[in-house]
Amino acid sequence: MSEIVFRKILVERFGGPEVLRTVRATLPAPAPGYARVKVLAAGVGLTDLMARSGDYLLQRRTPFTPGYELAGEVVDFTTADTPAPSWLRPGARVAAALTRMGGYAEYVTLPLWQLVPLPDGLDPHTAAAVPLDQLTALSLLDTHGRLRPGDTVLIQGASGGVGRAVSALGAARGLRMYGTASAPGARKALARYGVEFIDYRHEDFEAVLNDREPGGVQAVFDHLGGSSLRKGYRVLAPGGVLVSYAASGRPGRMVGDTLRAAARVTLLNLRPGRRTALAMVPREIRADHARYRAALTELLALAHTGTTAPQITTAPLTEAAAVHTDLARRALTGKAVLTTDS
Ligand SMILES: NC(=O)c1ccc[n+]([C@@H]2O[C@H](COP(=O)([O-])OP(=O)(O)OC[C@H]3O[C@@H](n4cnc5c(N)ncnc54)[C@H](OP(=O)(O)O)[C@@H]3O)[C@@H](O)[C@H]2O)c1
Known part of the structure; x- marks a missing residue:
């Protein structure tokens, strides 16, 4: 398991959309109980804009990477005390709501409990708009x-x-x-x-x-x-x-x-x-992992059948600043999703 070099969006100081900078970082092999996930899409919400401008109670420090939700593909993982669920394998498509920000990235490391498998055929861009x-x-x-x-x-x-x-x-x-x-x-x-x-x-x-x-x-x-x-x-x-x-x-x-x-x-x-x-x-997710997984599993299934599928607008991850600008102007139709695979 080698280090992965990847790009992510970093806020080094609070401010307008211009403070969203693309930087390079490395991801070491996952510790026991964690997986590395290649992010295919990350949802954008008003919370991210608030955090970026220093206006969000739960993100009062810089540097940080915004983004509370994503969909992606498992790269690799290491089990801890409990065996991995049978669906978990490299290449499995997953969604996650994060309890701390960090979704605007090409790769992330997440605890295994946070990963929920996508229903077969659910588009990861749509899935990334579901969790938060x-x-x-x-x-x-x-x-x-x-x-x-x-x-x-x-x-x-x-x-x-x-x-x-x-x-x-x-x-x-x-x-x-x-x-x-x-x-x-x-x-x-x-x-x-x-x-x-x-x-x-x-x-x-x-x-x-x-x-x-x-x-x-x-x-x-x-x-x-x-x-x-x-x-x-x-x-x-x-x-x-x-x-x-x-x-x-x-x-x-x-x-x-x-x-x-x-x-x-x-x-x-x-x-x-x-x-x-x-x-x-975020606090409710941390308090009850099993409930979080059951709820997100149900929501992804519902979105897949079309009943509650969010309408989305996609843009490349590197365009995060433009997406923030448009969201602030209410110039977007549907939920904004940043993609890494386009
Ligand atoms: N507690 C939690 O765990 C949690 C989780 C997720 C999000 N949030 C928070 O929820 C809020 C909404 O997030 P979001 O991503 O859904 O934001 P969003 O997509 O930007 O939506 C904000 C909404 O607020 C409306 N609005 C603005 N001024 C208003 C007013 N005076 N009266 C009524 N509506 C008004 C806007 O309506 P128009 O554009 O039509 O004017 C828009 O529909 C954010 O503060 C976010 O941080 C909290």
Whole structure:
């Protein structure tokens, strides 16, 4: 097992897209319990942009390589105490959600527990768009939302990566859904999942829901923080839940806002009658490896059948800066995926 020389994207100082530099690195043979994976595709999300600009609570240090999700091919591995699963062999195609960033690379080393096999025939570019957004959607809907068919929910930012995943899985679960967004084409895209579109530039979601759902909704999924949390809590039905999973409403202030949102959510949860919850998927993955693997296996299978397959836009890994620029401008259709095999 020889060293592999490869390229990765490195952020050496926080800043704009221009700080995403392509550098060379080497990957030693894997330690026991680890595999080396040739990355075929890495998903891009708003979290990566936040981290790059120093605006993400869980990535406060440089240097680092962004990217929370990927699909690739196993190069080699070394087992530790437990035998390797029967599907694991060099060349096996896998997907993974990372618990620390690092996906924007041609090769990565990952613990064996983190690898989930791709269903035969699932395109790795599509697979790379599944892990983070769809595990987050599952966490919001099932772990924290505990929803039943026919329940009504509000999805903030329904046109985004996580928002689209919640909409797709919510449709599969028979939920009634409202979604805030502003992107061109969002109304049509959300209608596909039966989501009622609320254009947040022109409509106040609290006023819309008070009018159309006077009894309140069973869940609100919020990634904005600040006043949006207070308003989201107010539109809940008795027994409903407000799930906060980010505080990205004020770029440049997200670290402090995330801490304030966590405090607010914790305090609101002391009130009787309604619940609040914080969803932090990297932590949830670390806490229960078997559950993570089962969930991602199910999500990849669903994406393969087409029910929840994300719409993707691909670009070469070395174009990461241009992709960040486009994502910040909301100039991309679908989920951005960086590829190494094009
Ligand atoms: N807790 C976790 O474990 C976890 C996991 C994954 C992601 N996240 C976080 O989730 C957030 C979303 O990530 P993403 O990758 O899905 O981002 P994204 O694709 O960039 O989507 C962001 C969405 O926010 C919407 N938005 C912007 N301003 C809004 C407003 N005032 N009201 C309502 N919606 C608004 C945008 O809508 P338009 O473009 O239509 O205006 C867009 O749909 C990020 O903060 C990320 O860090 C958290």
